[in-house]
Structures are given as C-alpha cells and as structure tokens.
Amino acid sequence: METSAFILKLACPDRPGIVAAVSHFLLHAGCTIVEAQQFEDPTEKRFFMRVVFAGAGGEVEPARLRAAFEPVAAQFAMQWSLTRQGEHKKVLILVSKFDHCLVDLIYRARIGELPIDITAVVSNHGAENYRHIDFGGLPFHHLPVTKETKPAQERRILELVEETGADLVVLARYMQVLSAELSAGLARRCINIHHSFLPGFKGAKPYHQAHERGVKLIGATAHYVTDDLDEGPIIEQDVERISHYDSPENLVRKGRDIERRVLARAVRYHVTDRVLLNGHRTVVFPD
Incomplete structure (x- = not known):
C-alpha cells in the first residue's frame, strides 16, 4: 500500500x-x-x-x-x-526442479508479507512439473537450456526482464550457472539462494559434502549474483543444528526449510531498501 x-x-x-x-x-x-x-x-x-x-x-x-x-x-x-516506503517492486523468478522457494515467495507476495509484484516465472523445466502449484494467473515461461542453446536462452531471459520491467531477478533454486554476460546484465539486481552456508561446500551436492564431513550445522546463503560462482556479496544466512543420525535425505529436507526463509528475508531486505553494498560485503539494516 x-x-x-x-x-x-x-x-x-x-x-x-x-x-x-x-x-x-x-x-x-x-x-x-x-x-x-x-x-x-x-x-x-x-x-x-x-x-x-x-x-x-x-x-x-x-x-x-x-x-x-x-x-x-x-x-x-x-x-x-x-x-x-511500501512501494511494490517488480520481481522475475527463475526456478528449476525444486519449487519450495518459488511456492514460498508466491505465498508471501499473495498475503502481502513481501511488497513485490511477481511479473513472471521462468523455468528450464516444463509446466507439467508445476501442476500442483496455484500460479494465480502468473505468466509462466518454459526456457529449456543446453550447452548449445544457453546464449539464446539467456538473451531471452534478459528480454523478459526488460519486457516486464523487473526491478529484481530471484534465482529460487535455479540450478543453472549464469554466464558472465547475464551476470553483468543483472548486476546488483539478482539474488540467488545457495543451499549451503557459504563460503563452505560450494558447487554440486553441498548437503552430501556436509554429510561426508560430519558437520553439526547446515545452512543456506542468499547473495547477490556476480560472475564469480557463489562469491557474490552475502545478504542473509541461517543455520540449523544436525547430528550423526541425519542422512543426506534428512539434510535436504531440513535444508529446504532454511532455504525458503533465508531467501524470503533477503528479498524483503532488498525490496525495502535495507541493503547497501560495501565492496564485496553488504550492510543490512534489519527491520
């Protein structure tokens, strides 16, 4: 309002x-x-x-x-x-197979908890993977990607950002590495959720890496996207205590809950103008 x-x-x-x-x-x-x-x-x-x-x-x-x-x-x-204050920001969401962060953002926007207008959802997976989700009329774009089609697919993403007037792009478990060109095009207006407490356990299957190392805490990190993979300025993080009883599957389940709330907080901080860049770090004024 x-x-x-x-x-x-x-x-x-x-x-x-x-x-x-x-x-x-x-x-x-x-x-x-x-x-x-x-x-x-x-x-x-x-x-x-x-x-x-x-x-x-x-x-x-x-x-x-x-x-x-x-x-x-x-x-x-x-x-x-x-x-x-209170002005809604336009947000474009990119998602892959795991949709828990997407569903959470849609819900929080729908009940007014996040002052955002979701302009579109973009996925490298087809709409049939999201039949259980009530998009409420949100535009959905299936943009499959291969090594050969990646440049054209990313150009289309940038076109959608411009066409929808998106102020922010959110990678809600979008499991594709953005090119340097796309990262530069979305500089300071693209937030990623990484399913690990960075800077540890980067890359693929961080929960499995954590399990192999016998960690006692798992976490998630929301950060701005740069052309250095998982190295962008960190906005928000959270952790949860685990034990030797937890299997990798248990860690994935618990991790999903951490990821959605960390991403939601990071998006809220950004769209309510609480984040300032400080070199490779951020200053976040809490609400």
Missing part, C-alpha cells in the same frame, strides 16, 4: 557532518524523521545510512526533493537513492 513516507538510503566516505547535513536538509524540506539507522565501517572508512521520513505538513513531492538533495549528495560524494 502506498504511503506518504519515503526512504533515503546512502553510502559515502566517512567524515564528520553527514548526519547533521541530512537532518538539516530534511528539516528545511518540511520533513520529519520517522526512523534512522546508520553504520560507520572503520576498516573501509565508509558511512552508511537509511532514513525513513515523511512530510511534516502534507505530501512530499519526490522529484523536487531529489533535485534539492543533489548538492548535499555531491558535497559528501554519496551514492544514494530515494524511494517511497
């Missing part, structure tokens, strides 16, 4: 006066601060901030506010964005 509140998100070199400048600007723009979070990274000497604000005397005009904020942003060399 659209509100009169806005989110200002920024990152810049750390120096005195940033908070004062932002607060002063909002005050003189006739706005009141509803929520403010900040983080100073002493290692990188960078400053991160997320401010929720609203017009003190009525509706705020975003275009006018953005133009007025430009001198402040330039003064502190800020990377920044201004969005309306």
Whole structure:
C-alpha cells in the first residue's frame, strides 16, 4: 500500500557532518524523521545510512526533493537513492526442479508479507512439473537450456526482464550457472539462494559434502549474483543444528526449510531498501 513516507538510503566516505547535513536538509524540506539507522565501517572508512521520513505538513513531492538533495549528495560524494516506503517492486523468478522457494515467495507476495509484484516465472523445466502449484494467473515461461542453446536462452531471459520491467531477478533454486554476460546484465539486481552456508561446500551436492564431513550445522546463503560462482556479496544466512543420525535425505529436507526463509528475508531486505553494498560485503539494516 502506498504511503506518504519515503526512504533515503546512502553510502559515502566517512567524515564528520553527514548526519547533521541530512537532518538539516530534511528539516528545511518540511520533513520529519520517522526512523534512522546508520553504520560507520572503520576498516573501509565508509558511512552508511537509511532514513525513513515523511512530510511534516502534507505530501512530499519526490522529484523536487531529489533535485534539492543533489548538492548535499555531491558535497559528501554519496551514492544514494530515494524511494517511497511500501512501494511494490517488480520481481522475475527463475526456478528449476525444486519449487519450495518459488511456492514460498508466491505465498508471501499473495498475503502481502513481501511488497513485490511477481511479473513472471521462468523455468528450464516444463509446466507439467508445476501442476500442483496455484500460479494465480502468473505468466509462466518454459526456457529449456543446453550447452548449445544457453546464449539464446539467456538473451531471452534478459528480454523478459526488460519486457516486464523487473526491478529484481530471484534465482529460487535455479540450478543453472549464469554466464558472465547475464551476470553483468543483472548486476546488483539478482539474488540467488545457495543451499549451503557459504563460503563452505560450494558447487554440486553441498548437503552430501556436509554429510561426508560430519558437520553439526547446515545452512543456506542468499547473495547477490556476480560472475564469480557463489562469491557474490552475502545478504542473509541461517543455520540449523544436525547430528550423526541425519542422512543426506534428512539434510535436504531440513535444508529446504532454511532455504525458503533465508531467501524470503533477503528479498524483503532488498525490496525495502535495507541493503547497501560495501565492496564485496553488504550492510543490512534489519527491520
């Protein structure tokens, strides 16, 4: 639901006066601060901030506010964005055989828990694999892929991103490695769920690798996609304790539950403007 509140998100070199400048600007723009979070990274000497604000005397005009904020942003060399709080983001979902994350995202979007509009579902498997799912009219695209057809298939994915106006692409257990070209085309707007607690147990069958190593914790990792496989900035992770009684099948079953909730949290953090990139890491302001 659209509100009169806005989110200002920024990152810049750390120096005195940033908070004062932002607060002063909002005050003189006739706005009141509803929520403010900040983080100073002493290692990188960078400053991160997320401010929720609203017009003190009525509706705020975003275009006018953005133009007025430009001198402040330039003064502190800020990377920044201004969005309306509660505004729905358009999301394109890619999925393969395992559909638990897909079903979970559809459900959370349907009940309003995630402020997203799913524009389409894309799979390298046919629609017959998802007969049990109530898509509720969501467009479904079957894009099979082989080594020979991969370039054309990925071009079609990018076309769908543009055609649907997707703000975010979610790999909901999409078991295909994206090419460097597609990864670059989706830079900073593509989230993957990896069925392991990265950086350990990368690649195929991580639960089987974990079982062979006798681990006592399993987990899942949601991260931004880069052209380095499973090396993108991490947004969210979670773990669950296991024991020697657990078979690989038990780990897969337990892992599915971890994966869906980690991915849902990562998507929520992204679409509510709570994630800022900090080199190869992220700053995530919790809700």
